């Protein structure tokens with residue numbers, strides 16, 4: 775596996791994003807909503823880098839990739855979402871690829887009456903967007919390659935890796 779972003783670089787960037795978000799949400803009623811399962815590592819580090827009080831919630835999204843590296847049908851589950859009425863919501867996902875997941879989630883969460891909604895991702899894949907939305911906060915821009923690690927999976931493997939890697943064609 776080729777390493778694209780080392781853990782040290784992720785740590786440093788997440789600290790910067792946390793400081794930026796702390797300024798933006800100081801004095802606000804923030805709820806950070808993670809998109810399972812890919813958000814887990816990024817979210818855990820990001821919330822510890824945000825030094826203003828906030829709540830944490832999760833939703834589940836899946837684009838049924840399985841052994842494919844291209845998106846399929848999107849399914850969203852907001853059953854675990856806490857009450858966000860009137861609150862400032864920051865949706866946290868691992869990667870912005872076509873943008874369909876985040877775009878649908880913003881629409882779905884809008885229905886719950888939040889005060890505001892913004893989005894944060896660790897990675898943005900260049901040149902892939904199929905929607906008008908762009909993430910408000912993004913850690914790194916990456917080329918159009920299939921990445922794993924730090925929450926991102928291929929067929930449910932590799933999520934635990936502390937770095938971002940690119941799988942060889944022989945591994946896909």
Ligand code: IMP
Pocket residue numbers: 812837845867868869870871872873874875876919920921922926927928
């Ligand atoms: P989008 O809806 O096309 O933006 O895709 C977002 C979701 O697809 C992410 O939350 C990931 O779960 C998954 N995804 C997109 N690109 C990759 C990748 O390179 N590796 C692993 N998962 C990916």
Ligand code: MG
Pocket residue numbers: 809810811812813835867868
């Ligand atoms: Mg995901």
